[in-house]
Amino acid sequence: MTNSDYLLKAAIKKVTEKLNEIVVEKIEEATNIAQDAPEILKKEFDSxxxxxMEEASRMEKADNIQENEPTNTYQNSKIKIALNEIEIINKQIDLFNKKINNQIK
Known part of the structure; x- marks a missing residue:
């Protein structure tokens, strides 16, 4: 084998090693992001x-000032319906988080 053959083999070996390092590093970063994503989504949804809820409360107070409570029961039921729907979505997010966490493990 000539010197140029050794140089070529060494270059290929080192480039391959470097590419493998980069790929492994990027896979680790992607895994970390994927593991954090469900928790980030849950925090954002909770926020x-x-x-x-704060906006609904503010709107209810503003309406009560204007209308002196004739439709208060109707507004409370709308808020309850919205909160129930939010709770259903929260449960779906929790199930999604569990599925994601199980797939990562």
Whole structure:
């Protein structure tokens, strides 16, 4: 074998090793992101749920000031329906999180 053959083999070996390092590193990063994604989604959804409830409360107070309670029961039932729907979505997110976590393990 000539010197150029050794140089070529060494270059191929080192480039392959470097590419393998990069691929492994990127896979680890993707795995970490995938593991954190369900928790991030849950936190964002909880934050959204809280701000929806605050806004609903603010809107209810504003309507009560304007109308002096003739439709208060109707508004409360709408809020209860919305909160029930939010709770259903929360349960679906929890199931999604469990499925994702089981697939990662």
């Amino acid at each position: 959204l749920k809280e701000s929806i």
